[in-house]
Amino acid sequence: MNFTNGTAxxxxxxxxxxSLSEAMLRRETELSECTREEIFERMRVSLGVMRExxxxxxxxxxxMLGGFIGGESGALLARLREKGAVSGxxxxxxxxxxxxxxxxxxxxxxxxxxxxxxxxxxxxxxxxAEEKYGYSEEELVMALFNAGAVGYLVxxxxxxxxxxxxxxAEVGTASAMGASALCELMGGTPRECLAAxxxxxxxxxGLVCDPICGLxxxxxxxxxxxxxxxxxxxxxxxxxxxxKTLVPxxxxxxxxxxxxxxxxxxxxxxxxxxxxxxxxxxxxxxACAGCPDGCQxxxxxx
Amino acid sequence: xxxxxxxxxxxxxxxxxxxxxTAGALRIALIAGKIAGGQVRSVRFRLYGSFSKTYQGxxxxxxxxxxxxxxxxxDYRIRDSFAIAKERGIDFLFDPVEEIDVSMHPxxxxxLMTDEQGEKTSLRGCSVGGGNIEIVQINGVNVRFTGExxxxxxxxxxxxxxxxxxxxxxxxxxxxxxxxRVYREDKGSRAYSVIEIxxxxxxDVIETLRKxxxxxxxxxxxx
Numbered sequence: 044m045n046f047t048n049g050t051a052x053x054x055x056x057x058x059x060x061x062s063l064s065e066a067m068l069r070r071e072t073e074l075s076e077c078t079r080e081e082i083f084e085r086m087r088v089s090l091g092v093m094r095e096x097x098x099x100x101x102x103x104x105x106x107m108l109g110g111f112i113g114g115e116s117g118a119l120l121a122r123l124r125e126k127g128a129v130s131g132x133x134x135x136x137x138x139x140x141x142x143x144x145x146x147x148x149x150x151x152x153x154x155x156x157x158x159x160x161x162x163x164x165x166x167x168x169x170x171x172a173e174e175k176y177g178y179s180e181e182e183l184v185m186a187l188f189n190a191g192a193v194g195y196l197v198x199x200x201x202x203x204x205x206x207x208x209x210x211x212a213e214v215g216t217a218s219a220m221g222a223s224a225l226c227e228l229m230g231g232t233p234r235e236c237l238a239a240x241x242x243x244x245x246x247x248x249g250l251v252c253d254p255i256c257g258l259x260x261x262x263x264x265x266x267x268x269x270x271x272x273x274x275x276x277x278x279x280x281x282x283x284x285x286x287k288t289l290v291p292x293x294x295x296x297x298x299x300x301x302x303x304x305x306x307x308x309x310x311x312x313x314x315x316x317x318x319x320x321x322x323x324x325x326x327x328x329x330a331c332a333g334c335p336d337g338c339q340x341x342x343x344x345x
Numbered sequence: 346x347x348x349x350x351x352x353x354x355x356x357x358x359x360x361x362x363x364x365x366x367t368a369g370a371l372r373i374a375l376i377a378g379k380i381a382g383g384q385v386r387s388v389r390f391r392l393y394g395s396f397s398k399t400y401q402g403x404x405x406x407x408x409x410x411x412x413x414x415x416x417x418x419x420d421y422r423i424r425d426s427f428a429i430a431k432e433r434g435i436d437f438l439f440d441p442v443e444e445i446d447v448s449m450h451p452x453x454x455x456x457l458m459t460d461e462q463g464e465k466t467s468l469r470g471c472s473v474g475g476g477n478i479e480i481v482q483i484n485g486v487n488v489r490f491t492g493e494x495x496x497x498x499x500x501x502x503x504x505x506x507x508x509x510x511x512x513x514x515x516x517x518x519x520x521x522x523x524x525x526r527v528y529r530e531d532k533g534s535r536a537y538s539v540i541e542i543x544x545x546x547x548x549d550v551i552e553t554l555r556k557x558x559x560x561x562x563x564x565x566x567x568x
Contacts, residue, residue, distance in 0.1 A: 045348070076544065082351075086351070086352075086355065089352075089358060108402050146361065147362045149361070150361055150367075151361060152360055152361075152419055153361050155476060157355075158365075159359065159361050159362055159368070165355075195349050195351065195353075195354050203475060207474060256399070257399035258399065259362040259363050329401065
C-alpha cells in the first residue's frame with residue numbers, strides 16, 4: 044500500500060473506512076522493516092520531545108544565537124493568564140509555537156516538523172489542544188501520523204524548505220499539517236482534513252522566506268504563530284462546511300510549487316530581501332548569545 | 346531515491362536552530378568522521394555559499410565538529426563541541442570561502458581530515474534541506490550518495506575482476522544491494538565503490554571484503 048497524492052490517499056481512506064493517520068501508519072509499516080507497534084512507539088518519542096520543547100520554552104534563561112527573539116512566548120502566556128485570551132485555542136497554541144522557536148534558536152532540542160524553521164506549529168497546536176480538550180496520548184500520536192501524511196504529500200509533490208519554495212513551503216506546510224491533524228482530533232473526516240490542509244497552504248500562498256541575518260529567529264517565530272492560527276481557522280472552516288473546497292489539495296500543492304519556483308533567489312532564505320533587507324535590521328549582527336566558549340571575540344564580532 | 350518516511354517529515358529530533366545548517370551539516374561530518382575511521386587529529390572545514398555567510402549564527406561550526414566526533418543530531422553536547430574537541434586534542438579550523446560559485450549547492454562544505462597516522466581524507470557534502478544530505482566528493486573523486494541507506498565504501502585498485510569478487514562476497518553473505526556505484530580517479534588507478542544495502546551487515550562481511558585482492562580499504566557507514 045502506498046499513495047502518491049491526496050486523491051489516492053482519500054480514495055484509500057474512504058474505501059477502507061479509515062483515518063488519514065491510520066493510512067499513514069499502514070504505509071510506514073509496509074515501507075519499513077519495523078512492526079506497527081515499533082513505529083507507533085517511535086512517534087510517541089517524537090511527541091514527547093515536542094511536549095518537552097514546549098515545557099522548556101517556559102523556563103527562563105534561554106539565550107538565542109542571534110538574539111533577535113526571546114521572551115515573547117512568556118509575555119503572551121502572562122497576558123493570557125491575566126487578561127484572558129483574545130481567541131481561545133489560538134492564543135495558547137500560538138504562544139507555545141513561539142516558545143518552541145525560542146528553544147530552537149537557543150540550540151535546544153526540537154522535532155523538525157517538517158523543518159526546524161517551522162517546528163513550532165505542530166507542538167503548539169497539539170500541546171494546547173491536549174491541555175484544553177484532554178486528548179489521550181494515543182490520539183495525539185495518531186495526529187502526528189495524520190500530519191506526517193500531509194507533509195509527505197507536499198514533500199513528494201512539491202517542496203518543504205524555505206530555500207526552495209519560500210515560507211509558504213515551510214510554515215505553509217507545517218500549517219497544513221497542523222490543520223489536518225487538528226481536524227482529525229476534532230472528529231473530522233479524511234476529506235475535511237485534506238480540505239483544511241489545502242486551505243492552509245492556499246492562505247499563505249506566496250509568502251517569502253526572508254530571515255533577518257539569515258537566522259531562524261525573525262520573522263520565523265511570529266510566522267509560526269501565524270501558521271498555528273491559520274491552521275485553526277482552516278480546521279474550523281473545513282469542519283463547518285464538510286470539507287467543501289473549490290480547489291482540491293493536490294492542485295493547491297501544485298500551485299504552491301509553481302509559485303515557489305517563481306520566487307526570486309533574494310526571497311528564498313538568502314537574507315537578501317524582504318524583512319531581512321529592511322533598514323532597521325539589514326546591518327545587524329547576531330549576538331551569538333549563549334555561546335559557551337566566548338567565541339564571539341575570537342570571531343571578530345565583539 | 347528512497348521513499349519518504351513519516352519520520353523524515355516528523356523529524357529528525359534535533360538540536361536547533363536549522364535542519365539544513367545544523368542537523369544536515371552534522372550528518373555530513375558524521376559520515377566524514379566514519380570514513381576517516383573515527384581517529385581524526387585535525388580537521389579543516391571549508392564553508393561555501395550560505396554556509397560561509399551564516400555558519401556561526403546557525404551553530405553550523407559546532408554541529409560540524411560534533412559530527413566528526415560522532416554525536417547524533419539530537420545530542421546536547423553539540424553546544425559544547427568546541428570545548429569537547431579541545432579536550433580530545435582535536436585541532437579544528439573553519440575557513441569560510443567568500444567567492445560564490447553558482448555551480449555549487451548553496452550549502453556545501455569541504456571537510457579535510459588528518460588522522461593519528463597522518464593519513465589525509467577529504468570529503469565534500471551538501472545539505473539539501475530538511476536535514477537531508479548528499480556526499481558529492483571523496484578525496485577529490487566525484488561520488489554521490491545520501492546516507493539514507495546503510496552503505497559500504499570500498500577503496501580498490503581499478504583492476505578487472507575486483508567488482509566480481511565484491512559481488513560474490515555479497516551473494517555469499519546474503520546481503521541485498523539496493524544501489525551500487527563505482528567511481529575512479531584515472532583508468533587503472535584508484536577506484537571507489539559505494540554499495541548501499543537493505544538492512545545491515547555483520548562485521549564478518551566487512552572483514553571478508555578487506556581480505557579480497559586489490560582492496561585498499563573497506564568502511565561501513567551505518568545510517
